[in-house]
Amino acid sequence: RNQTKAMQTLLGICHGLTADNQINDVGINFLSTWLLDNREVNQVWPGTIISERVAHILADGIIT
Secondary structure, eight states: OHHHHHHHHHHHHHHHHHTTSOOOHHHHHHHHHHHHHTGGGGGSTTHHHHHHHHHHHHTTSOOO
16 A cells, blocks of 8 residues: 555656656755665655656766
C-alpha cells in the first residue's frame, strides 16, 4: 500500500515537472532527492526507469 502511494506520488511529480515541456535544474534536483528518500519506488517499473534516467542526467554534474 505504501509502495502504491509512493508510486502515485512519483508519477504526479513527473507529471508536474513535465507540464510545461521543460525540465529545469530545480525540478531534477527535487526529483533526485525524492527518489533517494523513497527508494522503494526504484525497485519497480516505472520507478526503475525514472531513477536510472535521473542518475544518468546527474552523473556528470551538469544537468542537460
